[in-house]
Amino acid sequence: MAWTKYQLFLAGLMLTTGSLNTLSAKWADMFSAKGCHDDPEHAFAHPFVQAVGMFMGEFSCLAVFYILLCTDRRRPEPRINPGQSFHPLLFFAPAMCDMTATCIMYVALNMTSASSFQMLRGAVIIFTGLLSVTFLGRRLQKSQWLGILTTIVGLIIVGLADFFRKNKADTHKLSDVITGDLLIIMAQVIVSVQMVLEEKFVYKHDVHPLKAVGTEGFFGFVVLSLLLIPMYFIPVGNFSDNPRQVLEDVLDAFCQIGHEPLILLALLGNTVSIAFFNFAGISVTKEISATTRMVLDSLRTLVIWVVSLALGWEQFHGLQVVGFLVLLVGTALYNGLHRPLLARIPCCAHLVATEEEEEEGGDSPGERERLLGDGRVQTPDES
Numbered sequence: 614m615a616w617t618k619y620q621l622f623l624a625g626l627m628l629t630t631g632s633l634n635t636l637s638a639k640w641a642d643m644f645s646a647k648g649c650h651d652d653p654e655h656a657f658a659h660p661f662v663q664a665v666g667m668f669m670g671e672f673s674c675l676a677v678f679y680i681l682l683c684t685d686r687r688r689p690e691p692r693i694n695p696g697q698s699f700h701p702l703l704f705f706a707p708a709m710c711d712m713t714a715t716c717i718m719y720v721a722l723n724m725t726s727a728s729s730f731q732m733l734r735g736a737v738i739i740f741t742g743l744l745s746v747t748f749l750g751r752r753l754q755k756s757q758w759l760g761i762l763t764t765i766v767g768l769i770i771v772g773l774a775d776f777f778r779k780n781k782a783d784t785h786k787l788s789d790v791i792t793g794d795l796l797i798i799m800a801q802v803i804v805s806v807q808m809v810l811e812e813k814f815v816y817k818h819d820v821h822p823l824k825a826v827g828t829e830g831f832f833g834f835v836v837l838s839l840l841l842i843p844m845y846f847i848p849v850g851n852f853s854d855n856p857r858q859v860l861e862d863v864l865d866a867f868c869q870i871g872h873e874p875l876i877l878l879a880l881l882g883n884t885v886s887i888a889f890f891n892f893a894g895i896s897v898t899k900e901i902s903a904t905t906r907m908v909l910d911s912l913r914t915l916v917i918w919v920v921s922l923a924l925g926w927e928q929f930h931g932l933q934v935v936g937f938l939v940l941l942v943g944t945a946l947y948n949g950l951h952r953p954l955l956a957r958i959p960c961c962a963h964l965v966a967t968e969e970e971e972e973e974g975g976d977s978p979g980e981r982e983r984l985l986g987d988g989r990v991q992t993p994d995e996s
Contacts, residue, residue: 620900624909627893630886631913636920637882638663638719639727643926646873648856648865657876658854659866660719661837661844666880667715668833670887675827677892699818701828707815708832710807715833717800723854724793725775726927728918732771733797735940738764738947740805748809760947767943768798770936778930822895907948911941 616624644657685693722730739761745751753761775790815825844861855862870876897906914937921927945951 616901620897623893623896623900624905626889627897627906628909628913628916630890630893631910632916632920633882634886634890635722635727635731635913635917637879637886638667638722639730639921639926641876641879641883642723644869644873644876644879646869646876648862648872649868652856652865652868655856656854657866657869657873658723659861659863659869660723661716661841661861662863662866663719663880663883664712664715665834665837665841666884667719667887668712668830668837670884671826671830671891672834673827673884673888674823674830674891677888678821678823678827681823693821694819695821695824699820703815703818704825704828705832707807707810708829709836710803710810711829712833712837714800714803714807716837717796717803721793721796721800724789725797727921728914728927728933729771729775729790729794730797731914731917732933732937732940733768733794734801735764735944736768736798736801737804737808738944740802741808742947744805744809745812749813756946756949756951760943760945762943763946764940764943767936767939767941770932770939774930774932774936777932778928823892826891826895904948904950907944907950911944914940 641657641663645654646657647654682693682695685691718730718734742753742757742761746753772794775794776787811825820828841861841863845859845863847860848858849860850858853859853861855865857865870880894906894910897909918933918937922929
C-alpha cells in the first residue's frame with residue numbers, strides 16, 4: 614500500500630528533525646568564543662546548558678498536547694484519547710534517569726564524533742533486554758538474544774574504528790574519544806533503567822505519549838535548571854573546559870553566546886528539533902507503524918554520518934561502515950524486523966510461526982507498538 618502525502622511528510626519530518634537534533638548539538642560543541650571578563654577565546658563546552666535546552670524542547674510537547682486536545686474537542690466527534698488521570702510524580706524517577714543519561718551523553722558528544730555518538734547509542738538494546746528479563750520477567754526470543762550478541766559485535770567494531778581513525782585526527786585526543794565512547798555506553802544503562810521503570814509503572818496508566826514526554830521534560834527542565842546553581846561552584850579541574858574549571862559555568866555560556874550568536878542558533882536547533890522529532894515519531898507510529906519508526910530511527914544514524922563527512926567534521930573509515938551495518942542487523946533482529954522477510958521463504962516460515970507462538974506468552978504485537986508509542990522502549994535513540 615502506497616504512503617499518503619501526509620505519511621511521507623511525517624516520515625521526512627522525523628528523519629530530518631532526528632538528524633538535526635544530534636547535528637545541532639555537535640555544531641554547538643565546535644564553536645569557540647570569548648567568555649566573560651575578557652576571557653580568551655575557548656571552546657563552547659557546556660553540556661548541561663545544552664541538556665536544559667533539550668528538556669525545554671521536550672517540555673514543549675506538553676503544550677502541543679493540550680493545543681491538539683483543545684482543537685480536537687471542538688470537533689463533533691473527538692478522536693484524541695486524553696488518557697486516564699495520573700499523579701505527575703509517577704514520571705519523576707524516569708525523568709531523573711533521562712536527565713542523568715542526557716547529561717552524560719552531551720558530555721560524551723563533546724569528546725567524540727556525532728556518528729559514533731549515534732551508533733553507540735544502539736547499546737541500549739543490550740541493557741534493556743537484560744533488565745527486562747531480570748525485572749519484568751520477560752522471556753526473550755532466540756532472535757532477540759542473537760540481536761543482542763550482534764549489537765555487541767557492532768559496538769566493538771565501531772569502537773575499533775574510533776581507535777584507529779582518531780590516531781590521525783586532530784579534533785579529539787584518543788583518550789577523549791575512548792572516554793566519550795565509554796560514557797555513551799554507560800549512559801545507555803541509565804536509559805535502559807528509565808525504559809524498564811516506564812514500562813513497569815507508567816504505561817499501565819494509559820498516558821498519551823506527548824503528555825508523557827512533556828511531563829518528563831518538565832521535571833528534567835526544572836531540576837536541571839536548579840542544579841546549574843551548585844554546578845557553578847563545584848570545581849572539577851581539567852575535566853571541564855571552561856575557564857573557571859567548574860562543573861558548569863552557565864554565565865560563561867551566556868557570554869559566549871553573546872560573542873558568537875550562531876551558538877544560540879545551534880542551541881535553538883537542538884531545542885526545536887527534539888520537540889518536532891517527538892511529535893513526528895509518535896505520529897509515524899500512529900499513522901504508519903512502530904516498525905517504520907524503528908527503520909527511520911536507524912536511517913537517521915546514516916544521515917548524521919553522511920552529513921558529518923560532507924561537512925568535514927570527521928574522516929571516513931571503512932570499519933565504521935561495517936560497524937553500522939552490524940548494529941543495524943542487531944537492531945532488526947531484536948525488534949523482529951526479520952520476520953516479514955523470513956515469512957516469505959518457505960523453508961523458514963515455520964521458524965517465524967514458532968517464534969510468534971512463543972511470544973504469545975509475552976508482549977503481543979499491539980502491546981509492543983503501544984510501548985514504542987513515545988519512542989523510548991526498545992529503540993536506540995532519542996534525546
